[in-house]
């Protein structure tokens with residue numbers, strides 16, 4: 001009999017599927033509904049020390065591909081297919097004080113489920129590094145099973161916050177080290193995909209003491225311009241700013257990041273995120289070496305916390321395991337990691353005519 005139960009960063013998971021840090025996990029009510037629905041764990045909406053103020057107007061919209069043209073639009077049309085989510089939502093608008101008693105309550109009611117607290121602070125000074133520590137200690141004291149460091153929020157003007165930390169391997173390392181100093185629970189570093197070589201930032205995170213890498217957060221992007229109005233489909237007073245793309249469009253992009261990571265650190269722990277809406281999508285991340293998989297966009301579109309989605313993930317993965325005779329996740333985790341190779345390793349019709357781009361055939 002196969003089981004989806006597994007261990008990741010030393011924590012026991014009933015199943016490897018988590019709701020990612022985002023609106024589905026923005027409240028205790030949502031999180032408890034998610035646990036009832038069957039999610040093995042959740043990562044809370046990112047918690048900070050200071051209240052945030054979001055933009056005036058919608059924070060998230062969904063881009064759709066029209067059925068009978070190549071138009072992509074955020075306007076809903078019958079028969080359209082989801083292309084992606086686009087958001088410029090900041091971290092939780094509830095302060096740490098609001099979260100503290102709720103983390104305790106959730107854990108006391110669902111002790112067997114995994115509750116990961118996502119935290120974020122600035123990193124420009126020792127005082128700010130102490131803010132990371134304060135957040136970490138407050139959440140773990142209430143029973144959070146792990147901490148996810150948000151080093152990847154793409155909507156930051158500050159150079160020492162969110163994805164701007166994630167682009168700087170030294171800052172990544174410094175923040176991870178500061179949190180590790182006080183952490184009694186595993187720490188996961190959520191990195192931005194918006195860098196040249198994510199392996200460099202991941203190395204910084206591991207050097208600082210991170211126990212796992214979560215990837216990807218949303219990809220920095222803009223909404224499209226409506227050809228009729230000439231306005232961005234999401235704007236405030238005609239203006240837009242950096243936001244994040246999630247959902248189906250980022251699955252292949254995020255897989256490429258994950259393939260780089262798991263190849264570079266085959267013995268480390270990874271949590272795959274990006275574009276998962278079906279067990280087959282989640283399977284991709286596990287075959288590349290991930291031990292857990294997180295979901296946001298697809299859950300937002302399924303009754304806010306994905307009750308149908310988690311059922312289909314569980315049933316689909318169980319069927320797949322039975323079909324292949326896999327007893328646990330470890331039987332198939334990472335078995336396609338080594339299939340991602342440099343271009344010159346891909347067979348050519350005539351191998352003698354191929355010179356790796358150094359001679360006649362061009363710049364392969």
Ligand SMILES: Cc1cc2nc3c(=O)[nH]c(=O)nc-3n(C[C@H](O)[C@H](O)[C@H](O)COP(=O)(O)O)c2cc1C
Nearest residue numbers: 020021022046087216217246247274275295296297
């Ligand atoms: C509206 C919205 C808000 C989000 N807020 C956070 C956040 O507070 N912290 C965080 O680490 N990631 C946040 N994310 C990113 C998601 O956790 C996830 O990494 C991303 O959406 C990719 O997964 P998906 O393709 O399943 O949506 C947010 C995403 C969306 C769409």
